[in-house]
Structure formats: structure tokens, C-alpha cells
Amino acid sequence: MAFINLKDKILQAKIVYYGPGRCGKTTNLEYIYNKCRLQVHSEMVTVKTQGDRTLFFDFFPFDMGKINGYEVKIQLYTVPGQVKYNSTRRLVLKGVDGVVFVADSAAERRDKNVISLRNLEENLALYNKNIYEIPLVIQYNKRDLAKQGVEVLDVETMEKDINSRLKAPSFEASAVEGGNVVLTLKKIIYETMASLEKELKQEQAK
Ligand SMILES: Nc1nc2c(ncn2[C@@H]2O[C@H](COP(=O)(O)OP(=O)(O)OP(=O)(O)O)[C@@H](O)[C@H]2O)c(=O)[nH]1
Ligand SMILES: [Mg+2]
Secondary structure, X not given: XXXXXXXXXXXXXXXXXEOOOOOOHXXXXXXXXXHOHHHOOOOOEEEEOOOOOEEEEEEEEEEEEEEOOEEEEEXXXXXXXXXXXXXXXXXXXXXXXXXXXXXXXXXXXXXXXXXXXXXXXXXXXXXXXXXXXXXXXXXXXXXXXXXXXXXXXXXHHHHHHHHOOOOOOEEEOEOOOXXXXXXXXXXXXXXXXXXXXXXXXXXXXX
């Protein structure tokens, strides 16, 4: 749950990038970290195994400035995608307000996307959160692989696999090139803020 300080008008929300191993979660955060220097005032915390796999999480706070009189701070996290790190994924999901599900467009990763989405649904349920209700944006990453001759799933197939029931906003992206990385972030921040505003109004009406 987001941290809201009504007196000092500070709102802090947590957004988690989720998805199968090597789908490009860390690369999304690295791109944001490097491109949005004005909004990031601290080092990116990143815990890696040998090579470039995330062992625990990546994290940095993203400063949105003032929205409706509130100082808005977004905490951006990634989970480790490797199947064996499920308990860590659960920990990182604690208190999540919004999720970006990063899917890998490489055809050979098709099943991994579906398995990871199911794992997200299960792990959210442990916190009594419903994947159909939480702010969620889907990113079809690595679209640039087609240029390199790698077999890439078409977007219709990915929508059918992943998004036919969720009907979440979705974007094609390339985290290495930066295409639609910031747009994905903007959309999940927008969705998360809208959801928190609704919750806050309901609380105040009680
Ligand atoms: N071609 C291409 N490669 C990408 C893209 N995004 C990430 N990669 C590459 O995919 C590999 C894995 O990327 P990461 O960002 O480390 O993946 P991750 O999802 O954080 O992986 P885990 O930490 O193991 O869960 C790296 O070699 C990246 O350079 C992309 O959009 N296009
Ligand atoms: Mg990673």
C-alpha cells in the first residue's frame, strides 16, 4: 500500500517490473535511470549474480515533483525473473501499487511469458491482490530482435497469450534501444495514481 502523508502532502507509491528471466526488466530500469536524471536523485541499487542476472532486485526512487499539491515519489523495483527466486519475487511484491509485466517477444520464450504471468497472479494473491484489479501495464519487449533475424512473436499472438482476459494497456518496446520505455513508465504511473486517488476518496468518504 502506498504511503500517504496528508499533513506534509507526500505520496509514495511502489511500482514493480515483473516478468520471466532475461526479458529486460533491469534494462528498462537502466534506461530510465540514465535518461531521466532530473527525476532520479540517488544511485540505482542493483544486486546482480555473476553476469547480468538480478539476484535480489534493482531499485531507485523516481521523483515526479508536485501533482495536485502532493510531492509524488515513485519507487521503481525489478524482481529476479529466474524461476528459482520465487520467494524473493514475493518479498519484492510486498506493498506493490502497480505492476509492469515485461514479456519477451522472442518466439522461443513464449511459454516463459505465460508461466511468469501465472506466477505473478499467484504471488499477488498471497497479498490478497487481484491481477484483474491492480494497476497493470504490459510491455512486449525486444521488438528490435526481428531486425537481427530472430523469430519474434507477432503482437496479436502475444495479446492472445497474455492479455486476452486482462485487457491491460500494452506497448511494444525495445528496452535496449529505449523505444516506448518511458511511455510504459508514464502509463503505469498514471494508472497507479488514478487508482490511489480512487482509494483515497473511498477512504475519506467512510
Ligand atoms: N535485443 C534486445 N535485447 C534486450 C532487450 N532488453 C533486454 N535485452 C537483453 O536481454 C538480456 C537480459 O536483460 P535484463 O534486463 O538483464 O533482463 P532481466 O529481465 O532483468 O533478467 P533477470 O534479472 O534474470 O530477471 C540482456 O543481455 C539485455 O541486453 C531488448 O529490448 N532487445
Ligand atoms: Mg534483472
